[in-house]
Amino acid sequence: MTPLLAAEAVTVRYGSLTALDAVDLHVPLGQRHALIGPNGAGKTTLLDVVAGATRPAGGRIRLAGRDVTRLGPAARARRGVARIHQRPAVWDSLTVRENVLVAALPRAERAGRWHPTARRRAAGRTAEALLDRVGLAALTATTAGQLAHGQRRQLEIAVALAGRPRLLLLDEPAAGLSAVEVGWLADFLRGLPRAVAVLLVEHRLDLVYALCDTVTVLRDGRTLATGSPAEIRASGPVREAYAEGVA
Numbered sequence: 006m007t008p009l010l011a012a013e014a015v016t017v018r019y020g021s022l023t024a025l026d027a028v029d030l031h032v033p034l035g036q037r038h039a040l041i042g043p044n045g046a047g048k049t050t051l052l053d054v055v056a057g058a059t060r061p062a063g064g065r066i067r068l069a070g071r072d073v074t075r076l077g078p079a080a081r082a083r084r085g086v087a088r089i090h091q092r093p094a095v096w097d098s099l100t101v102r103e104n105v106l107v108a109a110l111p112r113a114e115r116a117g118r119w120h121p122t123a124r125r126r127a128a129g130r131t132a133e134a135l136l137d138r139v140g141l142a143a144l145t146a147t148t149a150g151q152l153a154h155g156q157r158r159q160l161e162i163a164v165a166l167a168g169r170p171r172l173l174l175l176d177e178p179a180a181g182l183s184a185v186e187v188g189w190l191a192d193f194l195r196g197l198p199r200a201v202a203v204l205l206v207e208h209r210l211d212l213v214y215a216l217c218d219t220v221t222v223l224r225d226g227r228t229l230a231t232g233s234p235a236e237i238r239a240s241g242p243v244r245e246a247y248a249e250g251v252a
């Protein structure tokens with residue numbers, strides 16, 4: 006079956022540094038797939054390539070079989086790719102609700118809400134439901150710039166889901182969160198419908214093993230191993246390589 010995401014022989018160079026060297030990655034529909042590896046292994050670079058933020062020097066990205074290598078981030082977002090950044094990226098000057106509305110309006114239009122009032126209403130309902138789900142219902146009128154780090158993460162997740170993605174790219178979502186917030190994040194991601202596939206970059210292996218079906222280990226821009234959490238845990242070379250480089 007055609008995977009939702011296929012990265013084929015993706016190569017990225019920064020000057021003389023090869024950040025990714027012919028990396029292959031397949032994510033089937035609905036899969037929770039983790040990318041782990043030492044610092045500098047190329048994990049964020051691979052997310053950048055999948056999101057369309059970095060153009061590879063070689064290789065292809067296919068979404069549901071279609072070659073999207075030449076498409077930028079906005080076109081990929083329209084095809085169902087959403088991203089959570091290492092530092093939560095939200096509009097500081099807008100309210101919490103407005104942040105989600107901005108993301109929900111184009112989706113409402115694509116869903117056939119042509120009339121502006123109908124579009125606003127549909128987007129408003131989406132925003133309210135999502136803010137409720139991420140636990141920000143009491144803060145809808147708060148300016149995003151006033152939110153604490155964990156709340157910004159919750160908001161960014163609501164914004165990402167407002168476009169109804171098929172593929173959610175998460176770049177170290179647990180970074181900077183308290184233990185309670187990490188627990189919330191794990192529960193939230195576990196509860197995501199399988200209509201959304203997840204590609205997760207995360208240093209916290211407890212979270213990776215608890216959430217993901219498949220784990221790919223990168224090292225120095227190359228794939229060291231891909232397997233189930235049990236297979237990756239049991240792999241001596243993987244443990245050594247990962248332990249060497251983790252901060």
Ligand SMILES: Nc1ncnc2c1ncn2[C@@H]1O[C@H](COP(=O)(O)OP(=O)(O)OP(=O)(O)O)[C@@H](O)[C@H]1O
Pocket residue numbers: 019022024042043044045046047048049050051
């Ligand atoms: N814009 C850039 N210009 C030059 N080099 C870069 C750039 N972005 C990344 N690199 C280099 O590419 C390599 C891969 O970086 P990347 O951020 O993808 O690694 P990572 O596995 O995500 O690391 P970390 O776990 O530390 O976030 C590193 O050597 C990094 O210094």
